[in-house]
Amino acid sequence: MLSIIPGKSVSQLDKAFISYEGITSLDLMERAAVSFCNWFFVHFPKNENAIFIFCGPGNNGGDGLAIARIFSKTTDKVHVVYFEDSENCSNDYQSNFAKLPKNISKIHIKDFSFNISKDDFVIDGIFGVGINRPLEGIFKESIEKLNRVEGMKISIDIPSGIPSDAVLDGTCFKAAYTVTFQFPKLSLLFPEHASFVGDIHIADIGIHDDFLKSFSNQKFLIRKSDIPGLHKKFHNFSHKGDYGRVIIIGGSVGKVGAVLMASKSALRTGSGLVHAHIPKGERLVLQIAVPEVMVFDSQEVQDYKQFDAMGIGPGWGMNVDISFYRELLSNYNKPVVIDADGINLISKNPDLLKLIPKESILTPHIKEFERLVGICENQEERLRKAKDLAKKHHIFIVLKGAFTCISCPDGNQYFNSTGNKYMATAGSGDVLTGMITSFLGQGYKPFNAAVCGVFHHGLAGELASVVKRRGLIASDIIDYIPATYTQLDID
Ligand SMILES: NC(=O)C1=CN([C@@H]2O[C@H](COP(=O)(O)OP(=O)(O)OC[C@H]3O[C@@H](n4cnc5c(N)ncnc54)[C@H](OP(=O)(O)O)[C@@H]3O)[C@@H](O)[C@H]2O)[C@@H](O)CC1
Numbered sequence: 001m002l003s004i005i006p007g008k009s010v011s012q013l014d015k016a017f018i019s020y021e022g023i024t025s026l027d028l029m030e031r032a033a034v035s036f037c038n039w040f041f042v043h044f045p046k047n048e049n050a051i052f053i054f055c056g057p058g059n060n061g062g063d064g065l066a067i068a069r070i071f072s073k074t075t076d077k078v079h080v081v082y083f084e085d086s087e088n089c090s091n092d093y094q095s096n097f098a099k100l101p102k103n104i105s106k107i108h109i110k111d112f113s114f115n116i117s118k119d120d121f122v123i124d125g126i127f128g129v130g131i132n133r134p135l136e137g138i139f140k141e142s143i144e145k146l147n148r149v150e151g152m153k154i155s156i157d158i159p160s161g162i163p164s165d166a167v168l169d170g171t172c173f174k175a176a177y178t179v180t181f182q183f184p185k186l187s188l189l190f191p192e193h194a195s196f197v198g199d200i201h202i203a204d205i206g207i208h209d210d211f212l213k214s215f216s217n218q219k220f221l222i223r224k225s226d227i228p229g230l231h232k233k234f235h236n237f238s239h240k241g242d243y244g245r246v247i248i249i250g251g252s253v254g255k256v257g258a259v260l261m262a263s264k265s266a267l268r269t270g271s272g273l274v275h276a277h278i279p280k281g282e283r284l285v286l287q288i289a290v291p292e293v294m295v296f297d298s299q300e301v302q303d304y305k306q307f308d309a310m311g312i313g314p315g316w317g318m319n320v321d322i323s324f325y326r327e328l329l330s331n332y333n334k335p336v337v338i339d340a341d342g343i344n345l346i347s348k349n350p351d352l353l354k355l356i357p358k359e360s361i362l363t364p365h366i367k368e369f370e371r372l373v374g375i376c377e378n379q380e381e382r383l384r385k386a387k388d389l390a391k392k393h394h395i396f397i398v399l400k401g402a403f404t405c406i407s408c409p410d411g412n413q414y415f416n417s418t419g420n421k422y423m424a425t426a427g428s429g430d431v432l433t434g435m436i437t438s439f440l441g442q443g444y445k446p447f448n449a450a451v452c453g454v455f456h457h458g459l460a461g462e463l464a465s466v467v468k469r470r471g472l473i474a475s476d477i478i479d480y481i482p483a484t485y486t487q488l489d490i491d
Pocket residue numbers: 010011013014028029032056057058059060061062063090126127128129130131132133134135136139156157158181182205
């Protein structure tokens with residue numbers, strides 16, 4: 001997993017790493033600039049337009065100057081727009097300013113006309129992780145003007161204005177892309193910042209994972225390379241019992257589709273036997289739609305302990321016999337997955353919280369989560385409360401959304417890196433419930449089940465959206481679950 005380092009620790013990280021590596025801070029800045037340019041040349045291979053690079057007084061500005069020098073080897077249309085005289089800027093800024101070749105024009109921000117056309121590039125090196133207060137004066141005015149001009153806008157490390165670990169207060173540069181160094185800054189993952197951050201690219205500057213770990217603050221990004229090692233291996237003599245017997249409990253009149261999608265996705269994720277528990281009178285539709293699922297109503301199941309895992313809540317509604325739910329949680333002594341109305345019922349009956357088996361996985365979206373813990377001001381508060389809840393009740397909280405966050409009982413938080421905007425569609429959450437329940441039933445540890453569930457779910461959505469785009473529906477995500485195993489080379 002990739003450690004996410006708090007902004008305030010980045011300069012300590014820098015110091016420790018350059019001493020370990022035997023390089024200077026200027027060398028590290030050069031690596032950052034080269035890595036940024038490598039990304040740029042791949043993304044914009046035929047660029048012939050002007051490139052305006054806005055450089056603030058710190059090392060983010062220093063990065064901008066080094067980038068300008070590299071660009072100037074291939075084009076004469078590079079313009080550096082600076083805010084402070086070099087002698088008032090950071091040391092590495094000064095070194096890079098001195099190295100600027102003659103073919104780069106240098107303009108003080110006060111003399112800049114903001115005459116930028118739509119094909120030009122606007123590169124934001126005004127502030128990085130060193131920002132320590134809301135923008136004012138010339139910085140605020142200039143960024144507001146830049147947000148009004150056209151042009152392809154790219155931020156270096158973080159859009160100027162966003163603090164690295166908190167929610168924006170005031171003005172911020174609006175980027176189409178953010179090229180961030182080595183690890184995503186936490187605030188890039190906040191929904192409040194989506195319109196400023198654009199697409200995120202992580203540029204490698206050679207600081208390896210083990211080194212980063214020692215500066216980590218219990219926050220991590222889940223990457224593709226983390227996933228294969230979390231999967232169980234099966235052999236040629238494995239039988240359907242080995243792949244688990246799971247049950248999805250939910251459904252109500254008009255909402256049986258949720259159980260249908262969760263059950264089908266459990267099958268597609270690899271479960272050997274999938275059962276569904278739905279209200280009497282609704283079973284026919286489910287049996288016709290997914291003949292592989294065995295359907296029961298409440299009177300028919302004698303003993304829930306026979307199931308390796310349970311997914312509770314899809315389409316359940318709020319008219320559930322709460323004593324049944326209470327008994328279900330009290331008597332089942334393995335981790336369960338709880339979603340949707342399964343969570344809403346807990347919000348209405350908070351005494352249920354302490355009955356949830358240890359290591360269970362709750363998968364709320366933001367509204368379900370806030371019903372559980374109270375309205376939150378922003379994502380920062382949500383993440384804090386999710387961590388507290390996970391620790392207090394020894395459960396996993398999967399807070400769904402872009403960069404879904406898994407909060408663990410030990411206080412660690414893991415952010416998912418797969419998925420896209422097309423997945424915000426009815427039933428997407430039911431699919432995830434089915435997938436995590438399936439992994440639990442296959443004998444995965446709850447942490448592995450949650451991580452594999454969210455990663456494969458996001459990946460299935462990405463694969464489906466290649467052809468479906470905004471026409472994607474939850475059933476498409478299910479169809480692409482098998483392809484995620486192919487993508488990750490998991491047999
Ligand atoms: N390991 C890495 O990740 C690497 C990081 N690198 C790069 O370094 C960046 C961090 O650089 P940094 O620490 O110099 O901070 P940065 O954001 O440039 O600004 C600090 C300056 O701004 C000022 N200031 C602050 N807020 C202000 C405000 N609101 N309004 C006005 N002024 C304000 C503050 O001075 P102050 O006024 O507070 O005295 C100070 O002068 C990082 O994001 C990345 O791009 C790479 O080069 C190499 C590898």
